Amino acid sequence: MHAILSFFSVFSTLPIILASIGLVLATSSFISGLQLVKGANISERKIHRINGFSTMILYLALAVFYFLENGIGVWGVIAWLLGFFVIFLKLSIVHAKNKRRAFKYVSWLGGTLIVIWLILVYINIPL
């Protein structure tokens, strides 16, 4: 009981709650994305898009929280822009005309996005 309570006590700040929801949605989006690479399916596409879009909004919200709390520093700006770059690169590859070649790299970028969300969870765990 004590262990469960101490586990839930980690959700004591808004950024860690948002980052946790982001990782959950990013995972759902990643799995549905992998299924989409195999073959088009309406429900998979809907899951992928809804979850993907939600994670993008959460990413923006976390970036705003970060800069409000820490101010605007060079390394912070570079790190958040790198994250945005990965998101937009993935979107641009998905929407590219030559999709067969592009899809080879999409799953790697999806994996990178999961890593980004893991980092976001780690940096927001309150200690």
Add this chain to the structure above:
Amino acid sequence: MLTVALEFLSFAGSLHAATLMVPENYKKIQEAVDKAAPGDTIMVSAGSYNENIVINKPLSIKSGKGSAYTVIRPLVKKEPVLKISDTANVTVAGFTMTGSDIAGIQLLNARNVLLSGDMAKQNVNGIILSHSDNNTLTGNEAYLNSYYGIYLDASSGNKIIKNTADANNDKGIFLSHSDGNTIQDNVANRNRWNGIMLFSSHGNTVSDNSTIGNAYGIVTSNSNDNNMISNTTLPNIFIILPIVLIYLGVMSYLLQKTILRLMHRS
């Protein structure tokens, strides 16, 4: 004045130091302690002893075979197994203290005490230093205690080096209102709450310690000017939280898929 008297007694005693054997000369360790002169050494053979020991004079107590073979359990559970109080220059080496509702070893107003190779397990607290300065704890193990493995309360200038404080129900090593201590090369893993905690403690050096698998690794509260160098910390939450979240992500995907399928069917 008391300090000078204690130092003198220690010096005078060491000139004619005797070795008392337990159980050969005395059945109980406390009997040997009572008969010993300052500076004497008490050698304890392997075995299990049921008693509460109180030391208030400078002497050495050593086990013949080490802590795994020399176990002391309290006769009165509401007292520490071993209490060293109002004295200096005591050495205790190679015992296991277990089963006390207070502590395995308690130092109260003690100075220059050396605890080496002792084991304090399954007590309420492992080793407590209270108002005790300039003592050395090295090579001790304090684990599976209900509260703290090693607890320093209002104690300064102590050296806590190469000890293990694992799997305690609260904190591994806890400093409260204790300044200028050295906490070095210790292992405080798998404690339920903090590996090492400093509360209202200033000017301590905490270096090269390992705190893995605690709820939180090293925590400082109301504490200033502490030197934290090269400690290894990995709280449990860093491992558990991502696993739980990814698991929830997979579940969320399956749930959404089922809901969308049902919607498309209808």
